[in-house]
Amino acid sequence: MDAAVKGSIGVFDSGVGGLTVLRALRGALPAEDFIYLGDTARLPYGTKSRDTVVRYASQCAGVLAARGIKALVIACNTASAVGVDLLAQRLAPLPVIGVLEPGAEAAVRASRSGRIAVIATEGTVQGGAYQRAIAARRPDAVVSARACPLFVALAEEGWTDGPIVEAVAHRYLDGLFAAGPDRPDTLVLGCTHFPVLKGVIARVLGPDVTIVDSALTTAEVTARVLARHGLARGEGIGTVTLLATDGPARFARVGSVFSGEPVFPDDVEVIDL
């Protein structure tokens, strides 16, 4: 294999939610090897200070860099908001891709009216990073954002369909998408947990709202970046290595929901940070 295309793609998240990004990456780049690190011992990042998140993200990136990655994907909204530029500088010339900018970019492309809704965790909504990233691309955009913590809990419990999820989706989304001229035409799933609820969310919103799945958009951007840098592998079936800082049993159980395929505790290597 050409030296340039050797090496894995490193992916990290504060926990298991980023496995939706890994899943999308594997779909887009089936020939690549991936190393995923979930910093499960220290989650959630969303409630921690900026300095702490930067420190944790740097440690995660360091672990992956030491394993010889050729690109880094930050599959965590909180860490993406504060860490992409810094980690890109530190790891240069390694490409570093966050989940936030691809989602904002896709939302601006998808929206006709410029009215865009973002659902995320409380930390992401209050931090305002999606709002800023969308405004930077389209200053006249009207962005409404809502924290949907129950969606996180439902996804982690593996309750991804059925009447409970649907009722919760109505409660969160009906107000945000009230009929009228201000109704958004685009919804950004601004939390890595939410893609597993996409089916229900789409059903509740109906066909006139475009859903931007930031896991998918991040995977598309990563594929383009790899191709541009001459780092993409053309053929073969890649491997996946899973690392966590705590609790392989829980990682496997909850991770299976987000991976879309079974994860077993023995698949997870526990490391210390």
Add this chain to the structure above:
Amino acid sequence: MDAAVKGSIGVFDSGVGGLTVLRALRGALPAEDFIYLGDTARLPYGTKSRDTVVRYASQCAGVLAARGIKALVIACNTASAVGVDLLAQRLAPLPVIGVLEPGAEAAVRASRSGRIAVIATEGTVQGGAYQRAIAARRPDAVVSARACPLFVALAEEGWTDGPIVEAVAHRYLDGLFAAGPDRPDTLVLGCTHFPVLKGVIARVLGPDVTIVDSALTTAEVTARVLARHGLARGEGIGTVTLLATDGPARFARVGSVFSGEPVFPDDVEVIDL
């Protein structure tokens, strides 16, 4: 005022859930002053190692002790499970009361059949402290336990009644309370968040199941311990001081659900641990 009865009752929790315990304590001991500390910067405790929880609990107790408390209530199941004996030794002769033992004691007293169900967080269920505390008092008890993380999220969102909570309660409890000779006759609310859902849970279970609210039982035990030590105040209206290690806005918003009365951000003093 008699010197023995001066001083506040210190209460700490990893976050705001322990405010249900504070509420019960104020109901049982209206003349007392309380200082509540929520270690919101470092929650959740439930997923952390025993050593870390002991260290955090000791720091919380230290802050409260420095403010001249006359008794300490550990309003956190995780910290109660690992820290009551240790903190009681360190703070002696100050009485130290956890939430776990009073709940186990009340369950054993309430159950006729010896079949007792416990609902709690995943950490509490897996740690097995309720199971052990019940077995120590009634070795033939059959204890079934289930983690109910959605209840935590619902309570924190303030969704404490209505069809969503009821549907979630059915999903968690119907299996645990399936009809037959093994059906428990007692349910322990083994998480400080759950008392705000007690109405729905009681409706779902029906009148033949006794619900043990560990916030109430802890308050009763605290009142008895104070009386026994000659530390109880007979008259007056006590005060409440609220401390948190992070986020007064969120503390106030979510705390209002658990306190059963409005909490304002200005009421919350942020301290560093």
